[in-house]
Amino acid sequence: MKFEFLSTTGQSFLKAIVETEEEKQGFRAEGPYPLLKMVNDTVIFDYEIKTIHPDILALLCITCFYPYLDQYVTFPQPVSQKIEEAFGENGVLKLHEVIDGRYQQTKGIKVTNIDDSITPYKGSKLAISFGGGMDSSALYKLIPEAILVHEQTKLNNGEIQLEKTLETIDLINGEGGQAFSFANNNRRGISEPSGWPGWAACTCNALLLSTDFNIGYIMTGSVIAGSFLSNGRKYFPGTDPLRKNKWIQAFELVGIPMFPPTGGLSEVANAIILHKTNFINKAHWCFRDQGSNCQLCWKCFRRDTILFAIGALDVNNEFWERYNTDFIKKQLVKRPIYFAHIFSFTLRKLEHLTWLKPFIPYDVENTSDWICNSYTEAIKLVPEELRHLISERIVKFIEPMKDESKVENWDCTY
Numbered sequence: 001m002k003f004e005f006l007s008t009t010g011q012s013f014l015k016a017i018v019e020t021e022e023e024k025q026g027f028r029a030e031g032p033y034p035l036l037k038m039v040n041d042t043v044i045f046d047y048e049i050k051t052i053h054p055d056i057l058a059l060l061c062i063t064c065f066y067p068y069l070d071q072y073v074t075f076p077q078p079v080s081q082k083i084e085e086a087f088g089e090n091g092v093l094k095l096h097e098v099i100d101g102r103y104q105q106t107k108g109i110k111v112t113n114i115d116d117s118i119t120p121y122k123g124s125k126l127a128i129s130f131g132g133g134m135d136s137s138a139l140y141k142l143i144p145e146a147i148l149v150h151e152q153t154k155l156n157n158g159e160i161q162l163e164k165t166l167e168t169i170d171l172i173n174g175e176g177g178q179a180f181s182f183a184n185n186n187r188r189g190i191s192e193p194s195g196w197p198g199w200a201a202c203t204c205n206a207l208l209l210s211t212d213f214n215i216g217y218i219m220t221g222s223v224i225a226g227s228f229l230s231n232g233r234k235y236f237p238g239t240d241p242l243r244k245n246k247w248i249q250a251f252e253l254v255g256i257p258m259f260p261p262t263g264g265l266s267e268v269a270n271a272i273i274l275h276k277t278n279f280i281n282k283a284h285w286c287f288r289d290q291g292s293n294c295q296l297c298w299k300c301f302r303r304d305t306i307l308f309a310i311g312a313l314d315v316n317n318e319f320w321e322r323y324n325t326d327f328i329k330k331q332l333v334k335r336p337i338y339f340a341h342i343f344s345f346t347l348r349k350l351e352h353l354t355w356l357k358p359f360i361p362y363d364v365e366n367t368s369d370w371i372c373n374s375y376t377e378a379i380k381l382v383p384e385e386l387r388h389l390i391s392e393r394i395v396k397f398i399e400p401m402k403d404e405s406k407v408e409n410w411d412c413t414y
């Protein structure tokens with residue numbers, strides 16, 4: 001695959017030129033997702049940049065088109081050896097294929113235009129890949145000096161998705177923060193079935209800005225559910241080099257570490273940070289009601305139970321009737337229940353609701369003695385030079401867990 005890049009008059013264009021049949025389809029790197037077919041070859045960012053380091057540009061190409069890469073890749077400009085160190089034959093993140101029904105890593109990429117004289121990228125500022133939800137908003141409150149980069153969603157008809165997060169972005173700029181928000185076309189529409197080409201694609205807008213703004217680190221709002229608990233199912237050692245997320249390792253090798261400072265916090269702890277900083281009403285995790293939280297869907301249900309449990313949602317019993325639906329009840333009887341560690345805490349605070357009582361997961365261990373605290377092992381996900389700063393910020397709001405073995409023994413898969 002060959003890539004071309006152009007930045008001009010308010011836009012930047014990233015085009016993938018397919019060179020082999022294999023490059024028309026492929027897999028995401030993170031699990032047994034369906035085979036993706038490339039149906040669009042150009043990502044258009046509604047933002048014009050001044051410069052971009054060749055390695056960062058290569059990382060942008062890889063995150064946008066990862067499923068379609070085959071063995072040989074030619075980037076828009078020659079790159080340093082770092083790209084092969086991360087994605088090559090001896091790299092940390094290889095391509096994936098399904099072989100004998102098993103989804104597995106196969107070969108690394110071979111870069112056709114490496115130039116050893118290129119100095120690897122180095123930036124110094126902190127950026128947040130900002131989604132506007134509870135987790136990245138809590139991250140902003142922890143590290144308000146960071147540059148926030150938000151991605152607007154462009155719908156198939158070219159319109160921008162209505163979202164209240166844009167008001168929050170204005171507010172942040174108004175209160176002395178530095179936040180950017182712009183759309184890119186087709187990034188979710190590159191593939192059929194549509195969707196992100198991979199998890200790390202959430203960093204694309206931040207990568208595009210990084211050279212111009214001297215961004216050295218991209219922080220994401222991932223929580224303990226993603227970093228250690230498989231969404232509440234079972235603990236995995238997320239700091240073990242063998243189990244540490246491969247994208248995180250690859251970004252670090254290229255010279256722009258990406259990491260979750262709140263990887264040791266639950267959504268409950270993040271909600272506490274937002275409550276303490278008076279920012280809870282500025283977080284929007286669902287667009288279904290005029291660009292904000294619909295208070296009807298499964299995600300809004302989880303978030304509302306969290307807010308209620310920590311005393312940040314003052315509502316009467318009548319309010320909860322909106323969630324008294326077959327759909328919600330069906331999710332609650334599944335085992336393992338999605339985000340079990342959250343619901344085991346929050347639903348016990350709603351025992352007074354007669355319709356809900358039979359669906360409270362009493363069979364799942366009560367997490368109230370650790371869910372509001374931080375799992376300190378997670379600091380190892382943070383680059384060493386930033387660990388002191390991040391720990392200091394977290395402890396201002398959230399105390400460390402007293403017994404971390406509760407997290408390490410978490411298993412709802414029995």
Ligand SMILES: [Zn+2]
Pocket residue numbers: 286287288293294295296297298299300
């Ligand atoms: Zn919703």
